[in-house]
Amino acid sequence: MSDIVSTKSPKILAIAEAQAIVQQYVRPLPPEPMPLSSAALGHVLAADVVSDLDMPPYHKSMMDGYAVRCADLPTGKGTLQVLEEITAGQVPSRAVEAGQASRIMTGAPLPPGADAVVIVERTRLSENNLVVIEDRPPKPGQNILPQGAEMKCGDIVLRAGAVLRPQEFGVLATIGRTTVLVHPSPRVAVLSTGDELVEPSERPQGGQIRNSNAALLTALVSQAGGTPRYLGIARDDPACLRPLICDGLKAHVLLLSGGVSAGKLDLVPGVLREAGVVAHFHKVEMKPGKPMFFGTYPRPGGGEPTLVFGLPGNPVSVLVCFELFVRPALRRLRGYADPGPHFVSAVLSEDFAYRTDRPTYHPAFLEWTTAGWRVRAVPWIGSADLRALTQANALVVFPPGDHGHRAGQVFEVLKLE
Amino acid sequence: MSDIVSTKSPKILAIAEAQAIVQQYVRPLPPEPMPLSSAALGHVLAADVVSDLDMPPYHKSMMDGYAVRCADLPTGKGTLQVLEEITAGQVPSRAVEAGQASRIMTGAPLPPGADAVVIVERTRLSENNLVVIEDRPPKPGQNILPQGAEMKCGDIVLRAGAVLRPQEFGVLATIGRTTVLVHPSPRVAVLSTGDELVEPSERPQGGQIRNSNAALLTALVSQAGGTPRYLGIARDDPACLRPLICDGLKAHVLLLSGGVSAGKLDLVPGVLREAGVVAHFHKVEMKPGKPMFFGTYPRPGGGEPTLVFGLPGNPVSVLVCFELFVRPALRRLRGYADPGPHFVSAVLSEDFAYRTDRPTYHPAFLEWTTAGWRVRAVPWIGSADLRALTQANALVVFPPGDHGHRAGQVFEVLKLE
Numbered sequence: 001m002s003d004i005v006s007t008k009s010p011k012i013l014a015i016a017e018a019q020a021i022v023q024q025y026v027r028p029l030p031p032e033p034m035p036l037s038s039a040a041l042g043h044v045l046a047a048d049v050v051s052d053l054d055m056p057p058y059h060k061s062m063m064d065g066y067a068v069r070c071a072d073l074p075t076g077k078g079t080l081q082v083l084e085e086i087t088a089g090q091v092p093s094r095a096v097e098a099g100q101a102s103r104i105m106t107g108a109p110l111p112p113g114a115d116a117v118v119i120v121e122r123t124r125l126s127e128n129n130l131v132v133i134e135d136r137p138p139k140p141g142q143n144i145l146p147q148g149a150e151m152k153c154g155d156i157v158l159r160a161g162a163v164l165r166p167q168e169f170g171v172l173a174t175i176g177r178t179t180v181l182v183h184p185s186p187r188v189a190v191l192s193t194g195d196e197l198v199e200p201s202e203r204p205q206g207g208q209i210r211n212s213n214a215a216l217l218t219a220l221v222s223q224a225g226g227t228p229r230y231l232g233i234a235r236d237d238p239a240c241l242r243p244l245i246c247d248g249l250k251a252h253v254l255l256l257s258g259g260v261s262a263g264k265l266d267l268v269p270g271v272l273r274e275a276g277v278v279a280h281f282h283k284v285e286m287k288p289g290k291p292m293f294f295g296t297y298p299r300p301g302g303g304e305p306t307l308v309f310g311l312p313g314n315p316v317s318v319l320v321c322f323e324l325f326v327r328p329a330l331r332r333l334r335g336y337a338d339p340g341p342h343f344v345s346a347v348l349s350e351d352f353a354y355r356t357d358r359p360t361y362h363p364a365f366l367e368w369t370t371a372g373w374r375v376r377a378v379p380w381i382g383s384a385d386l387r388a389l390t391q392a393n394a395l396v397v398f399p400p401g402d403h404g405h406r407a408g409q410v411f412e413v414l415k416l417e
Numbered sequence: 418m419s420d421i422v423s424t425k426s427p428k429i430l431a432i433a434e435a436q437a438i439v440q441q442y443v444r445p446l447p448p449e450p451m452p453l454s455s456a457a458l459g460h461v462l463a464a465d466v467v468s469d470l471d472m473p474p475y476h477k478s479m480m481d482g483y484a485v486r487c488a489d490l491p492t493g494k495g496t497l498q499v500l501e502e503i504t505a506g507q508v509p510s511r512a513v514e515a516g517q518a519s520r521i522m523t524g525a526p527l528p529p530g531a532d533a534v535v536i537v538e539r540t541r542l543s544e545n546n547l548v549v550i551e552d553r554p555p556k557p558g559q560n561i562l563p564q565g566a567e568m569k570c571g572d573i574v575l576r577a578g579a580v581l582r583p584q585e586f587g588v589l590a591t592i593g594r595t596t597v598l599v600h601p602s603p604r605v606a607v608l609s610t611g612d613e614l615v616e617p618s619e620r621p622q623g624g625q626i627r628n629s630n631a632a633l634l635t636a637l638v639s640q641a642g643g644t645p646r647y648l649g650i651a652r653d654d655p656a657c658l659r660p661l662i663c664d665g666l667k668a669h670v671l672l673l674s675g676g677v678s679a680g681k682l683d684l685v686p687g688v689l690r691e692a693g694v695v696a697h698f699h700k701v702e703m704k705p706g707k708p709m710f711f712g713t714y715p716r717p718g719g720g721e722p723t724l725v726f727g728l729p730g731n732p733v734s735v736l737v738c739f740e741l742f743v744r745p746a747l748r749r750l751r752g753y754a755d756p757g758p759h760f761v762s763a764v765l766s767e768d769f770a771y772r773t774d775r776p777t778y779h780p781a782f783l784e785w786t787t788a789g790w791r792v793r794a795v796p797w798i799g800s801a802d803l804r805a806l807t808q809a810n811a812l813v814v815f816p817p818g819d820h821g822h823r824a825g826q827v828f829e830v831l832k833l834e
Contacts, residue, residue: 036617055626057626060801088653108624169632170803173627174626177617201593207475207507207508215589217583219458220583222455319584344785370762386591389587416582416584417582
């Protein structure tokens with residue numbers, strides 16, 4: 001069992017091929033109602049949203065001034081009798097008739113009979129409740145936002161597929177929607193494997209290191225809108241792995257780190273298979289991260305399968321595999337139309353000699369300048385070197401071969417969020 | 418009091434001037450310890466972080482294979498006696514001496530005496546616990562990551578000012594830091610004003626509209642890393658405003674919407690002044706959002722003052738003022754070195770005629786293409802039209818004047834998050 005990967009010598013897939021396989025098995029999660037609180041930010045609407053009212057719900061004054069009849073002011077000048085003062089939130093109590101006007105505030109409803117608003121700066125209140133107006137001739141509709149100009153009752157104001165941002169929150173509040181139907185956050189189980197690992201709160205003894213992958217992965221999952229659940233460290237022992245994997249398979253996604261390469265103790269693929277996980281690939285032609293397992297677990301009760309990613313043990317490999325395979329899967333589960341990843345073309349700003357046997361995602365620093373995107377490779381000593389990634393905000397893709405890449409050459413770059 | 422703004426005819430500031438005034442009054446919040454959970458994502462470290470160990474903590478094998486002495490394999494070929502198998506997490510029990518080797522797994526510590534690792538694919542296990550090696554002559558250090566190559570005990574691995582992303586989480590876990598000192602989330606009170614407003618859960622009656630600004634602002638605050646607290650709707654009445662404003666002044670930031678223009682019922686600046694808020698500006702030369710109040714409230718007990726932003730009542734104005742003034746202030750409170758906002762230059766993709774009397778932040782759709790950033794203006798009927806912003810992901814800056822902007826012209830664009 002422990003040699004299942006190497007004995008079967010599975011096909012090594014190109015990255016795009018592997019990504020396409022993952023996407024084949026991912027569907028947006030079934031919609032759930034969610035209250036419109038900050039937890040809903042970034043979620044994707046699962047149904048169209050229809051307005052329950054006209055906005056504005058009345059002809060609305062856009063300025064402070066006087067509601068008038070244009071017919072009374074053919075030259076723009078005149079003296080009118082002031083009926084009342086209408087503030088926002090009030091309903092006009094009187095119609096404006098010939099020779100009359102009403103004081104009106106920004107946001108207040110236009111009184112019947114009036115067809116324009118003259119701004120207060122062009123008026124002067126005189127005795128006996130008269131207002132003297134000296135302006136250009138008003139035009140009908142001037143300084144008025146007509147009822148329904150923003151939206152009409154029955155309009156679809158947001159479409160299924162819309163991402164909830166602050167402005168969508170504002171629109172939903174306007175139409176009284178305090179709960180929305182969205183694709184929920186995927187539940188993502190995170191399981192670290194390896195006899196060498198201890199929890200970050202412990203002091204490593206000889207041969208041990210602290211488990212950094214769980215902190216890295218749970219943070220990546222949270223950042224990507226998933227709900228992580230850390231299952232702990234599994235020892236390199238099928239009896240220890242089995243129950244933790246079975247627990248993890250209840251989630252929408254199970255992420256394992258370590259135990260997937262062809263080493264003698266790399267048990268994960270075997271135990272996954274035993275548990276009923278169908279393997280789709282074990283190796284991808286990339287660096288870091290070549291040994292990478294993807295499988296699906298058909299849930300006993302039906303429904304969409306659990307996605308299982310067996311990531312390498314080194315933290316930079318974990319991050320690169322997450323960005324290329326897991327984040328796009330999470331986006332799709334969350335209902336995003338475009339799963340990514342998205343690359344930009346950037347100009348290399350410093351020469352960089354690099355030799356690699358596979359397409360390599362190298363830590364890099366990407367910057368927007370007036371001359372466009374610029375990128376430089378960040379010094380890196382390999383897939384365990386997470387510290388290099390703290391100097392990076394992107395991954396630059398270097399092709400296989402022994403290259404002296406020159407400043408000015410253009411490369412594809414994946415921006416880290 | 419109600420005319421305090423207009424009677425004082427305050428100076429109308431240019432946007433950059435107003436932004437500089439805000440930044441004068443903002444300091445990063447005093448650091449607080451925070452556990453390393455997803456809530457810490459995006460926070461800024463307030464102190465350098467030092468490693469408590471070497472990484473790797475031992476000379477680490479980077480491959481599965483055999484730990485050997487180069488001196489034993491001058492031609493790359495030879496037969497060696499296998500001492501033991503060292504897996505990750507184990508400590509070698511024996512030193513490798515002349516003619517000997519130990520089986521070693523990826524991540525395991527190199528045994529004393531060995532100075533290289535030969536990969537397993539170049540070896541064959543024979544009888545009597547002997548391994549036959551056929552490789553090129555090994556070089557000292559081959560397939561070994563030396564102790565301390567990633568970091569040394571005592572190294573500063575993260576600097577004060579670093580933003581906590583998943584990779585920083587990984588590094589912190591590696592060195593056993595489960596709590597970090599960061600600038601905390603600013604507490605931001607949100608107060609809506611206006612007699613016309615009802616809560617989203619209510620049905621507006623004549624002259625009323627639902628309060629969309631609170632939903633918009635609390636979402637913007639959450640998105641910007643603040644902790645919003647919604648205080649409710651204040652009627653246009655000093656007796657109603659006063660206690661709510663006093664409550665809001667206990668926060669790090671108080672955001673009001675509505676009640677700041679020169680209309681008769683725009684009471685907010687007066688009540689703020691009464692409450693002890695020092696006004697710094699009331700008007701900014703921009704559209705939407707010209708009436709915008711900024712002041713500070715010296716806390717009775719000392720310490721940094723509460724920042725008070727009186728935003729206009731229209732939701733698009735609220736969003737624009739938030740992006741230009743409030744988000745940068747929140748970034749600074751959170752310890753970000755660069756408060757923004759950051760603009761990109763983008764090519765207009767469609768002709769757009771636009772007339773405006775002030776620099777205008779117009780809803781727009783920004784896209785990265787192989788030809789660079791492209792932007793198009795989104796149809797918009799003014800500062801109440803939040804629906805337009807649901808079609809937008811950016812604000813394009815149009816200069817004052819009556820212009821027929823042409824496709825191909827370059828404009829500054831502020832990307833919305």
